[in-house]
Amino acid sequence: MAKPPNPTAALIRDYEGLRAALVARQDQLSRRLQQVARFFLNHPEEVAINTLVRLAVLAQVPPATITRFAKEMGFVGFADLQAVFRERLLGPRLPYAQRMADQAAAPLDIQIGDDDLSNPAKVFQGFVQAAVSSLLRIEHSLDLAELAAFVQVLADGEVVHVAAARGAFGMGAYVVYGLSSIGKRAHLIDNLGAMRLAQVAAIGPRDVLLVITFDDYTPETVEIAQTAAQKGLRVVSITDNALSPVAALSERVLFVTEARLGHFRSQVPAMVVCQSVIVSLGRRMALAPDA
Amino acid sequence: MAKPPNPTAALIRDYEGLRAALVARQDQLSRRLQQVARFFLNHPEEVAINTLVRLAVLAQVPPATITRFAKEMGFVGFADLQAVFRERLLGPRLPYAQRMADQAAAPLDIQIGDDDLSNPAKVFQGFVQAAVSSLLRIEHSLDLAELAAFVQVLADGEVVHVAAARGAFGMGAYVVYGLSSIGKRAHLIDNLGAMRLAQVAAIGPRDVLLVITFDDYTPETVEIAQTAAQKGLRVVSITDNALSPVAALSERVLFVTEARLGHFRSQVPAMVVCQSVIVSLGRRMALAPDA
DNA sequence: GATGAAATGAAATAATCATTCCGCCGTAAA
DNA sequence: TTTACGGCGGAATGATTATTTCATTTCATC
Numbered sequence: 001m002a003k004p005p006n007p008t009a010a011l012i013r014d015y016e017g018l019r020a021a022l023v024a025r026q027d028q029l030s031r032r033l034q035q036v037a038r039f040f041l042n043h044p045e046e047v048a049i050n051t052l053v054r055l056a057v058l059a060q061v062p063p064a065t066i067t068r069f070a071k072e073m074g075f076v077g078f079a080d081l082q083a084v085f086r087e088r089l090l091g092p093r094l095p096y097a098q099r100m101a102d103q104a105a106a107p108l109d110i111q112i113g114d115d116d117l118s119n120p121a122k123v124f125q126g127f128v129q130a131a132v133s134s135l136l137r138i139e140h141s142l143d144l145a146e147l148a149a150f151v152q153v154l155a156d157g158e159v160v161h162v163a164a165a166r167g168a169f170g171m172g173a174y175v176v177y178g179l180s181s182i183g184k185r186a187h188l189i190d191n192l193g194a195m196r197l198a199q200v201a202a203i204g205p206r207d208v209l210l211v212i213t214f215d216d217y218t219p220e221t222v223e224i225a226q227t228a229a230q231k232g233l234r235v236v237s238i239t240d241n242a243l244s245p246v247a248a249l250s251e252r253v254l255f256v257t258e259a260r261l262g263h264f265r266s267q268v269p270a271m272v273v274c275q276s277v278i279v280s281l282g283r284r285m286a287l288a289p290d291a
Numbered sequence: 292m293a294k295p296p297n298p299t300a301a302l303i304r305d306y307e308g309l310r311a312a313l314v315a316r317q318d319q320l321s322r323r324l325q326q327v328a329r330f331f332l333n334h335p336e337e338v339a340i341n342t343l344v345r346l347a348v349l350a351q352v353p354p355a356t357i358t359r360f361a362k363e364m365g366f367v368g369f370a371d372l373q374a375v376f377r378e379r380l381l382g383p384r385l386p387y388a389q390r391m392a393d394q395a396a397a398p399l400d401i402q403i404g405d406d407d408l409s410n411p412a413k414v415f416q417g418f419v420q421a422a423v424s425s426l427l428r429i430e431h432s433l434d435l436a437e438l439a440a441f442v443q444v445l446a447d448g449e450v451v452h453v454a455a456a457r458g459a460f461g462m463g464a465y466v467v468y469g470l471s472s473i474g475k476r477a478h479l480i481d482n483l484g485a486m487r488l489a490q491v492a493a494i495g496p497r498d499v500l501l502v503i504t505f506d507d508y509t510p511e512t513v514e515i516a517q518t519a520a521q522k523g524l525r526v527v528s529i530t531d532n533a534l535s536p537v538a539a540l541s542e543r544v545l546f547v548t549e550a551r552l553g554h555f556r557s558q559v560p561a562m563v564v565c566q567s568v569i570v571s572l573g574r575r576m577a578l579a580p581d582a
Numbered sequence: 583g584a585t586g587a588a589a590t591g592a593a594a595t596a597a598t599c600a601t602t603c604c605g606c607c608g609t610a611a612a
Numbered sequence: 613t614t615t616a617c618g619g620c621g622g623a624a625t626g627a628t629t630a631t632t633t634c635a636t637t638t639c640a641t642c
Contacts, residue, residue: 023533030619034534041532042506045381049340052600062621067601078600086340089380120442120571121435127563127570128430132423139419144412151411167472170465174558177458264570267465268422268559275557276418280411321589343630353591358631369630 012074015044015088021073029072032061036069040085048085052078131268138257138269147273150252151280153236157208159185161199163224164212171267172212175274182282191220200227211237211246212274214256214265225249238270303365306335306379312364320363323352327360331376339376343369422559425548429560432548438564441543442571444527448499450476452490454515455503462558463503466565473573482511491518502528502537503565505547505556516540529561 012018022037029037039059040047047055056063070081154160160179164172172188179186189199203209209228213221222245229235229249237250240257247253254277256270303309313328320328330350331338338346347354361372445451451470455463463479470477480490494500500519504512513536520526520540528541531548538544545568547561 019533026534032620038506038532038534041534049377049381051598053598063600064602064621065619068619090336090340120439120567123571123574124433124435124438124564124567125430127567128426131559131563132426135419135423135426139416142415144415147411147415167465167468169468170461170463172461173464174458174461177461181458264469264566266563266566268562271559271562272418272422272557273415276411276415279418280414283414323590342628344628354630355591355632356589359589 012084015084018073018084032065033069033072035059036061036066040069044085044088047082048089127266130266134257134266134269135272138272141257142254142273146252146254147276147280150236150254151277151284153234153252154184154208154210154277154281155284157206157234158204159187159207160210161187161189161203161207162210162212163189163196163221165191165218165221166216167265167267168212168214168218168221168270171270171274174271175210175212175278178274178278179281182278183285184281189224196220196224197227200224200231203228203231203233205233207233209233209235211235211250212239212270213237213244213246214240214270217245222246238273303375306375309364309375323356324360324363326350327352327357331360335376335379338373339380418557422557425557425560426563429548429563433545433564437543437545438567438571441527441545442568442575444499444525444543445475445501445568445572446575448497448525449495450478450498451501452478452480452494452498453501453503454480454487454512456482456509456512457507458556458558459503459505459509459512459561462561462565465562466501466503466569469565469569470572473569474576475572480515487511487515488518491515491522494519494522494524496524499525499527502526502541503530503561504528504535504537505531505561508536513537529564 012021019041022041026034026037036059039055043058046058050058052066053063056066059066067078070076070078073081075081162172162176162179164175169190176186176188187199187202189196191199200209209225211221211225225235225237225246226249235246235250236252237244237246238254238256239246241247241255242253244253254273256273303312310332313332317325317328327350330346334349337349341349343357344354347357350357358369361367361369364372366372453463453467453470455466460481467477467479478490478493480487482490491500500516502512502516516526516528516537517540526537526541527543527545528535528537529545529547530537532538532546533544535544545564547564
């Protein structure tokens with residue numbers, strides 16, 4: 001028995017229409033169909049190029065659910081739904097390579113006038129440029145051998161303790177979250193209750209301390225690194241240059257050149273480095289569960 | 292009988308490499324293979340999204356010829372060749388999702404020979420490229436008018452309370468730090484002691500709640516947003532799309548198209564947006580101390 | 583022309599895909 | 613508690629895909 005097309009489902013022709021329809025009907029969809037809807041809006045490129053079966057794996061639903069989703073939204077089948085995403089992908093495209101080459105020659109510190117700073121749009125565009133420039137620079141300046149050795153030290157450690165404060169605190173929290181999500185034991189030394197030294201004392205002899213600090217070199221963070229080094233613990237760090245007080249204390253150091261917009265530091269390059277460390281470590285652990 | 296790989300066929304990694312190889316070897320290819328080569332270079336988008344059979348029809352060759360072409364150029368099969376065209380279309384990315392899907396389907400199949408994933412240098416370069424393309428994308432997709440309105444709401448608020456958890460917690464901490472450093476009063480709702488509702492209760496009537504959450508939509512964060520909205524507080528949010536449970540609760544929403552590499556979320560675009568919000572707000576406060 | 587190696591296309595095969603079908607489960611009304 | 617029902621996931625089905633096989637054609641060389 002052919003189900004009559006859903007009365008509330010209008011004919012959808014393009015991606016924006018689909019998006020609008022999903023927003024309008026989101027609470028009329030079942031739990032699983034909502035899950036599919038979220039995945040489709042969050043990963044439109046994947047939808048454009050992958051098969052239904054593969055998307056089902058990625059979205060963590062059975063294939064049948066995606067077929068149901070397509071029909072529910074008024075399409076004949078999955079192919080019609082996918083066509084919407086493919087059209088979106090093949091529409092307006094940017095010549096990425098050329099723009100990246102242009103950006104590579106740009107100065108690291110992006111200068112914009114005072115008037116521009118009060119315009120959020122200009123600020124945003126300036127930050128995007130600054131972030132791109134700093135990424136292209138660090139791509140060539142990061143010591144890749146040191147990166148590999150850095151990951152090795154973390155792999156050897158039983159638990160990774162992360163010390164980061166003030167501006168770097170968010171990144172430290174991010175790293176702890178990331179390490180945990182790949183199955184690496186990790187603790188954040190957050191100095192809660194001013195108990196940082198107690199937290200350092202809780203570090204085991206086969207553990208590793210990862211220190212993240214820049215520029216103002218938060219005294220508490222430096223103190224943590226010093227105390228740990230004095231105890232003979234392995235210390236690695238992510239910081240800005242060799243003059244950093246934690247560099248001399250560390251077995252391995254990754255130097256991250258920071259881009260700035262005015263006085264404001266962009267944490268983008270450091271963030272990318274942290275991501276790389278986490279994912280590389282995760283991969284290493286997956287390949288050699290016990291090392 | 293396994294044919295030995297063509298000695299003149301170097302390993303091809305990207306589209307430009309393929310293009311160069313085709314130009315270099317064009318007279319060593321047979322008539323039909325040249326026909327395929329021309330079609331592939333003239334219609335790269337078609338190659339990226341169509342099946343082998345359909346491409347065979349478009350290029351007016353039998354399907355077998357395209358399989359031969361792929362092998363002749365040193366690929367394992369058509370799928371590997373097509374991957375080059377898909378990467379070109381989508382921008383650089385790591386094939387994590389693909390591998391995770393394979394792993395789920397065949398858990399015992401271990402592919403250790405793949406050094407792209409266990410090599411930290413390769414992972415790093417992949418992340419840099421992914422970050423750059425996501426930045427170039429968000430530069431055009433972010434709603435600049437909404438950004439300005441967003442900043443205005445924060446400017447109007449007496450105190451900004453920030454709710455963010457799990458993967459977004461680090462960014463929330465970063466935002467609170469940034470807001471404080473420009474002189475904006477800010478509190479982080481960190482759910483310490485499971486006292487999030489007490490923290491929400493402490494929000495003043497002229498304050499603003501800034502919610503940051505993506506994709507898995509941490510239930511505690513959503514609950515905070517719901518409670519605040521119910522109390523009539525002003526809520527703004529940074530999230531991934533309109534289906535996010537906090538979007539409907541928010542007076543202003545900034546949508547950040549997040550670039551995921553496999554299961555790992557790149558927070559770079561969101562980070563840049565947050566920086567822009569903070570700096571814009573700081574500038575506005577400096578120009579109009581009392582608003 | 584005759585010959586053999588390379589190239590080609592049709593057809594067979596195996597793998598994968600999208601869709602449908604059916605039984606199970608949880609929920610809500612009876 | 614029982615019953616009815618919608619949603620769900622697994623398995624079967626049929627369609628399509630990518631690859632291999634093999635017979636034929638083409639073409640350079642003798």
